[in-house]
Amino acid sequence: MDFTLSETQEVFKSTANKFFKEKCTITALKEAEKSAKNYSPALYKEIADLGFVGLIIPEEYGGAGGTFMDLAIVVEEAGYANLPTPFLSTIAYGAIPLLQSGTEEQKQKLLPRIAEGEFIFTGAFSEPQSHYDYRLIKSTLSDKGSTYSLNGKKLFVPFAESADYLLTLAKSSNGDVRLLLVKGGQPDILITSIPAIGPERVYEVNYRDVPLTSEDVLGNGGDGWSQTNRVIQMATALECIEMVGVLRRAVEVTNEYVKERRQFNRPIGSYQSVQHRLSDMLTVVEGGRLAAYQAMWRLAEGLPADRELAIAKAWLSKEGQNVLTGAHQLHGGMGIDIDYPLQFCFRRFKRFQLSMGTAPIHLKKIASSLERKAVATKV
Numbered sequence: 001m002d003f004t005l006s007e008t009q010e011v012f013k014s015t016a017n018k019f020f021k022e023k024c025t026i027t028a029l030k031e032a033e034k035s036a037k038n039y040s041p042a043l044y045k046e047i048a049d050l051g052f053v054g055l056i057i058p059e060e061y062g063g064a065g066g067t068f069m070d071l072a073i074v075v076e077e078a079g080y081a082n083l084p085t086p087f088l089s090t091i092a093y094g095a096i097p098l099l100q101s102g103t104e105e106q107k108q109k110l111l112p113r114i115a116e117g118e119f120i121f122t123g124a125f126s127e128p129q130s131h132y133d134y135r136l137i138k139s140t141l142s143d144k145g146s147t148y149s150l151n152g153k154k155l156f157v158p159f160a161e162s163a164d165y166l167l168t169l170a171k172s173s174n175g176d177v178r179l180l181l182v183k184g185g186q187p188d189i190l191i192t193s194i195p196a197i198g199p200e201r202v203y204e205v206n207y208r209d210v211p212l213t214s215e216d217v218l219g220n221g222g223d224g225w226s227q228t229n230r231v232i233q234m235a236t237a238l239e240c241i242e243m244v245g246v247l248r249r250a251v252e253v254t255n256e257y258v259k260e261r262r263q264f265n266r267p268i269g270s271y272q273s274v275q276h277r278l279s280d281m282l283t284v285v286e287g288g289r290l291a292a293y294q295a296m297w298r299l300a301e302g303l304p305a306d307r308e309l310a311i312a313k314a315w316l317s318k319e320g321q322n323v324l325t326g327a328h329q330l331h332g333g334m335g336i337d338i339d340y341p342l343q344f345c346f347r348r349f350k351r352f353q354l355s356m357g358t359a360p361i362h363l364k365k366i367a368s369s370l371e372r373k374a375v376a377t378k379v
Contacts, residue, residue: 020081048117062112079245094121160203177224198351
């Protein structure tokens with residue numbers, strides 16, 4: 001496992017860093033948060049034109065043919081800039097599921113338009129009784145002969161109002177689960193905004209006898225749980241990497257601030273207690289980066305990554321809170337100013353902290369993996 005960046009990856013990193021910094025100014029972030037769509041369609045098209053949206057899509061489908069590690073580098077820079085677009089959502093719930101499980105017809109139809117920035121995807125999985133354990137879902141897919149009917153309620157769906165497709169999990173009449181490519185904007189889909197702390201709005205989505213056909217079922221039906229698990233794993237890994245970018249920004253902003261803020265005729269960064277606090281914060285970020293990239297690498301190589309993902313998400317969610325707390329304490333009241341980047345970092349982090357399973361959920365997974373290992377060793 002070598003995380004040294006190739007020459008091409010260095011170009012990806014520098015290009016993404018420069019582009020996102022130029023486009024994601026504080027003014028741009030504030031305008032995106034207040035806008036009707038919650039993001040700038042023009043900016044999203046620019047990202048697609050750079051090849052970032054289609055980075056992992058093979059050239060035969062109009063993409064750049066890059067690797068998952070190439071994507072991880074760009075996603076970290078997007079997190080650093082607090083990028084307010086459905087970039088990650090479309091890749092995690094559109095490009096990746098289609099590449100992993102889609103039929104050739106679905107790939108030919110959807111992947112080129114994803115790469116061009118024409119289609120936006122989002123994921124609709126959580127329900128009131130099943131935020132993280134999707135075995136408890138109650139959304140149903142009823143067989144109507146040549147068609148299907150979808151009913152159910154989904155929570156915390158980002159970009160639901162703008163999405164061309166909502167990747168949705170539902171149970172069929174025989175108890176099997178299916179991943180569905182539900183077209184957005186249908187009259188039988190009721191979308192309601194949910195108040196949230198994050199800069200991106202999330203929505204409640206109600207499906208009321210939404211008509212579907214076999215073409216709307218991801219792949220050939222297959223093993224829905226296996227498909228869902230692969231989607232969730234990759235989405236979790238990408239969110240962890242974006243969290244690394246957010247936390248890295250918080251540390252760098254704080255480091256610059258303590259060099260300039262003076263107290264008792266000297267920069268507060270010259271005090272040992274401040275230096276120790278920043279050192280702890282940086283250690284958390286670097287540890288989280290290694291954990292997140294290891295999980296992504298294992299997924300890209302087709303290796304088991306359950307424990308690695310749990311470690312990355314638990315560490316970043318739990319210890320990342322201490323990074324943001326330390327950043328705000330070292331800034332004092334200035335940290336919460338609406339015209340300062342730290343409040344964007346904090347609010348975006350809180351969204352990721354609660355998404356894809358909280359720290360206690362993943363700590364339990366780690367404990368379970370240790371128990372299984374102990375039993376196997378005894379045997």
